[in-house]
Amino acid sequence: MSHADQSVNRQSLLAAADHARALLDAMVRLDEDTPVAPELAQRLESVLELLADHVQPVEAMVGGRTADRSGPRKGSYRDRSPISGVLNPIAPPVTLRVMDDHTANTTTTLGLAYQGPPGRVHGGFVASLLDHIMGYAAGTVGTWIFTRSLTVDYDHAVPLFEELAISARVDHIDGRKIWVVGEIRAEGSVVARARGLWLPPRAVPKGNEG
Ligand SMILES: CCCCCCCCCCCC(=O)SCCNC(=O)CCNC(=O)[C@H](O)C(C)(C)COP(=O)(O)OP(=O)(O)OC[C@H]1O[C@@H](n2cnc3c(N)ncnc32)[C@H](O)[C@@H]1OP(=O)(O)O
Numbered sequence: 110m111s112h113a114d115q116s117v118n119r120q121s122l123l124a125a126a127d128h129a130r131a132l133l134d135a136m137v138r139l140d141e142d143t144p145v146a147p148e149l150a151q152r153l154e155s156v157l158e159l160l161a162d163h164v165q166p167v168e169a170m171v172g173g174r175t176a177d178r179s180g181p182r183k184g185s186y187r188d189r190s191p192i193s194g195v196l197n198p199i200a201p202p203v204t205l206r207v208m209d210d211h212t213a214n215t216t217t218t219l220g221l222a223y224q225g226p227p228g229r230v231h232g233g234f235v236a237s238l239l240d241h242i243m244g245y246a247a248g249t250v251g252t253w254i255f256t257r258s259l260t261v262d263y264d265h266a267v268p269l270f271e272e273l274a275i276s277a278r279v280d281h282i283d284g285r286k287i288w289v290v291g292e293i294r295a296e297g298s299v300v301a302r303a304r305g306l307w308l309p310p311r312a313v314p315k316g317n318e319g
Pocket residue numbers: 240241244245248249252254255256257258286306308309310311
């Protein structure tokens with residue numbers, strides 16, 4: 110495939126991911142007696158038939174075909190992230206900014222697919238957002254890092270349908286331990302805060318040293 114064709118294909122995949130995001134939003138807003146339910150199920154089945162011969166085996170996407178998950182991985186890992194992956198429809202529209210001063214931030218607005226208590230973001234998703242942005246701040250210190258501990262304070266409701274500003278910074282580093290703090294603001298006020306510990310693995314998985 111030529112460079113130009115690849116670019117057109119990526120634009121189509123991005124558009125498809127956006128449609129799938131809109132579909133997720135529509136699904137949770139459908140009335141149970143919607144008359145188009147049978148046609149919806151049928152059309153989605155045909156879409157899945159279209160994809161059947163083209164989806165990669167899962168082993169190719171996690172990286173490697175061996176038990177230790179070493180070896181090459183197809184596709185961009187970041188594009189498939191459940192929090193900020195542009196090609197992953199369960200990721201809300203999020204554009205991450207990772208800065209040289211060991212900080213990371215983003216803004217996003219979440220719809221009904223992320224609802225916990227009525228009108229509020231699900232607490233588990235609040236923690237996921239913080240984990241992710243804080244992970245990226247920690248990732249400015251070491252390439253391979255894992256969340257070891259995360260404590261979230263839910264100070265106030267995190268609202269749906271309003272812009273949320275999520276930010277994180279490395280608080281201090283103690284040997285291998287990277288301590289990070291993060292927060293979510295809505296209309297300028299802090300609604301959730303977190304602190305956590307990130308650690309590099311003792312050995313980087315084979316094939317992923319770079
Ligand atoms: C740009 C690219 C971006 C890339 C950015 C990617 C962003 C995505 C972010 C997503 C983040 C994830 O989902 S990560 C996925 C979820 N997390 C995981 O799966 C991690 C599972 N856990 C592990 O694999 C392991 O526990 C490790 C690798 C994290 C650490 O193992 P370890 O090296 O054996 O270390 P361990 O003994 O557990 O602990 C090390 C030290 O920390 C201390 N320690 C442990 N917990 C605590 C605690 N709560 N408070 C104080 N200290 C603690 C221990 O006492 C010990 O101290 P001392 O005795 O040494 O002094």
